Amino acid sequence: MSRGWAPSRPPSPSRQERARRWLAARVAASGTRQSGSGGVDLPPELLGEAVRRHLPVHTPEEAARQMTVLADGLTGLGPLAEPARGPGVTDVLVDAEGAVWTDGAEGLRRTGQRLAPSEARQLAVRLLAQDGRRLDEGQPYGDAQVAGARVHAVLPPITTGGPQISVRLPAPEPPALDRLAGRWPHGERWLSVLRHVLAVRANLLISGATGSGKTTLLGALLAEVPADERIITVEDTRELRPAHGHVVSLQARPGNAEGSGAVSLADLVRQALRMRPDRLVVGECRGAEVADFLAAMNTGHRGAAGTVHANSARDVPARLQAMGALAGLGPEATALQAASAVDAVLHVERTAAGRRPVELAVLDRPEGAEARTLRVVPAITATAEGLCFGPGLDALEALTGSTRSGGRHALDR
Structure with missing residues (x-):
């Protein structure tokens, strides 16, 4: 007589899965902490023991490979680690x-x-x-x-x-600014201008499309900030890791399943202002936090920087006004804040020749009936024939800021 339906026995876990489970249990029991890079530092002795117990290996090289696969599968990028x-x-x-x-x-x-x-x-x-x-x-x-x-x-x-x-x-290691500039057409001229912007503590927005190199360039610029200055970065997801001795990184947090506990970029900008920043950096301006960021730059926090998605430097005013609207600011209020807060806009692009700056401009507010708008005044524009210099360069040269080197840097044309 038939006993009827009976569930089939689940398949036995593979050797790799048994090693992973054994390792996960030991890591949980040992209280291994998350590293500063967002991963988990797995003790090599635990990895080696997991391989010895569960995975047949015959050479030290094979054992090392299995340890890497285990670490990738437990705390790294898993099957994406090898192509990475x-x-x-x-x-x-x-x-x-x-x-x-x-x-x-x-x-x-x-x-x-x-x-x-x-x-x-x-x-x-x-x-x-x-x-x-x-x-x-x-x-x-x-x-x-x-x-x-x-x-x-x-x-x-x-x-x-x-x-x-x-x-x-x-990047395997944060690229230095001079190394980046070495890959650009007219790199020495761009390097001189960007170091001037840093030295006079100009407030800078770097614009560009996704993958154009905004964050990489911003990190290289921050690495050249004087060692006795305190940098505070605010990001949605931490990407900036400048090679600088005093960096405080703040990262936003979404709410939990009940919708509570969220920490927004706007919250973090306000907290950063209470933490004695010499340089305030917003990794990517994308919403209402732009109001607090512009307010900070208008209240004596010189040398601030951030990135913004835009198709060109000319499109940055429209992006700022759209983000200002999310914070309840009208076009005229955003124009007033941005024109006095942002000294320069650097636009970068990804081309067949690589990622590079293609335009540097200043923001201005026209007189009269157009005063509620922002105007972009070109300073340097890269063309097929070379670099073109515009009236905005005079405004950049006029910036003196607060520098330890004693003031204004001449910009060669």
């Missing part, structure tokens, strides 16, 4: 079909690797949870910082197909 280690890779992407792509010096490339929808979802949830972020049906998108990389993930049905993951990798 490719030379020149800046981004790793998982599309709706699970295909893994890389972007970098050679452009967008398909790796041939593919993740199953369940594997991509588990990876996305684990990466965001590692940074204390939630990812589920109620919150189907989010950002996190993992092992120094910025991770963005989106789950269905917000995205069609399977989960989408975008990983922006940090």
